[in-house]
Each structure stands twice: as structure tokens, then as C-alpha cells.
Amino acid sequence: MNSSDKIYTLPQLQEKLQVWRAQGQKIVFTNGCFDLLHLGHVDYLEKARQLGDKLVLGLNTDASISRIKGPSRPLQDEMSRARVMASLLFVDAVVLFDDNTPLELIKAVQPDILVKGDDYAVEQIVGHEVVMAKGGEVKTVPLVKGYSTTNIVKKIENQLNENR
Structure with missing residues (x-):
């Protein structure tokens, strides 16, 4: 299997979800930008996957990241980020x-389990009402402190400024 085989359109994903559910698989969902993959991401996603059988990752498009984080982001285009993830x-x-x-x-x-990092309270997690209304669970997992794409970008910028 190639990594690109795990990138789905929503209709394709819904078909795949039907297969997994028919097999009795528990579906875990999380989301994010994942602009630069780092230890914090890997640890978080590994913990999220351990909560169920299949991990579905909702990945922000380039346009949505620019709206949320500003015009200098994302650093990598959406298909690059999707393949890495x-x-x-x-x-x-x-x-x-x-x-x-x-x-x-x-x-x-309609995931069985919705997951975010422990920097969120359950009632702050977007979609918690949807998942809980159908009897699903909303969980947080501990984050590795000190890791964020924003911090990595700042460190690079600081080093560039020092070398000028």
C-alpha cells in the first residue's frame, strides 16, 4: 500500500467507514493542520490511535490554514502534508x-471516539455534542510539552536573524 492510498475524498471515506464498521472496527477521529510533522504530532497521533481500531485524520486545507493562522501559513501544501500524515x-x-x-x-x-490534545477541555472540542449525542466518547490525550510548529518556526526565524 502506498501512503497516497490512505488519502480519501469524503465520499470515498464514507464507503471505507461502512466497511470498517461492518467489521466491528471502532473509529477514532482527530484533526489539525500538521504543517511540520514533529515529535508532539507523532506521540499525539499514536496515543489517539490506541483508543480504537482505525484513526481518521481530518486535515485542514491550505486555504483554511491561511484563514486561521495567517497568510504566511501553511509552510507545506496540503497534498504534501496529506502524504506525510x-x-x-x-x-x-x-x-x-x-x-x-x-x-x-x-x-x-460520525466517529466512535473524538480526540484532541489535553490543551482542550472536552466541552471546548468542536463536535463533542455530535459525538456524545450518538453515544460516542470524547477524549483528550496528553501532549508532549514544548513541541509546536509555531515554536519551530520561531526558532528558525530567530536563528536566521542571529546569522544576519
Whole structure:
């Protein structure tokens, strides 16, 4: 299997979800920008996948990241980010979404478990009402402190400024 085989359109993902559910698989969902993959991401996604059988990752499009984080982001284009994320053995599916939040995607996926980092309270997690209303779970996993794409970008910028 190639990593690109794990990148789905929403209709393709919905077909795959039907197969997984028919097999009794528990679906875990998380989302994010994942602009520069770092240890914090790997640890978080690995922990998320351990909560169920299949991990679906909603990935912000370039346009949605620019709206949320500003015109200098993302650093990598959406297909590059999707391939990198799909290459992780504990990520079973990647689907792009263009909204500012993943609410509509969560409604479409209907995961058994919705996961975010422990920098969120459950009631702050977008889509928690949708998942809990159908008897699903909303969980947070501990984040590795000190790792963020924003911090990496700042460190690079500081080093460039020092070398000028």
C-alpha cells in the first residue's frame, strides 16, 4: 500500500467507514493542520490511535490554514502534508476539509471516539455534542510539552536573524 492510498475524498471515506464498521472496527477521529510533522504530532497521533481500531485524520486545507493562522501559513501544501500524515502507520485515513472547524466533517464521519490534545477541555472540542449525542466518547490525550510548529518556526526565524 502506498501512503497516497490512505488519502480519501469524503465520499470515498464514507464507503471505507461502512466497511470498517461492518467489521466491528471502532473509529477514532482527530484533526489539525500538521504543517511540520514533529515529535508532539507523532506521540499525539499514536496515543489517539490506541483508543480504537482505525484513526481518521481530518486535515485542514491550505486555504483554511491561511484563514486561521495567517497568510504566511501553511509552510507545506496540503497534498504534501496529506502524504506525510498518511505515511504514518497508525493513521488509517486522511481527509481534507476546508472549513475553519471540522464540525461538518465530524457530522459526516460520525466517529466512535473524538480526540484532541489535553490543551482542550472536552466541552471546548468542536463536535463533542455530535459525538456524545450518538453515544460516542470524547477524549483528550496528553501532549508532549514544548513541541509546536509555531515554536519551530520561531526558532528558525530567530536563528536566521542571529546569522544576519
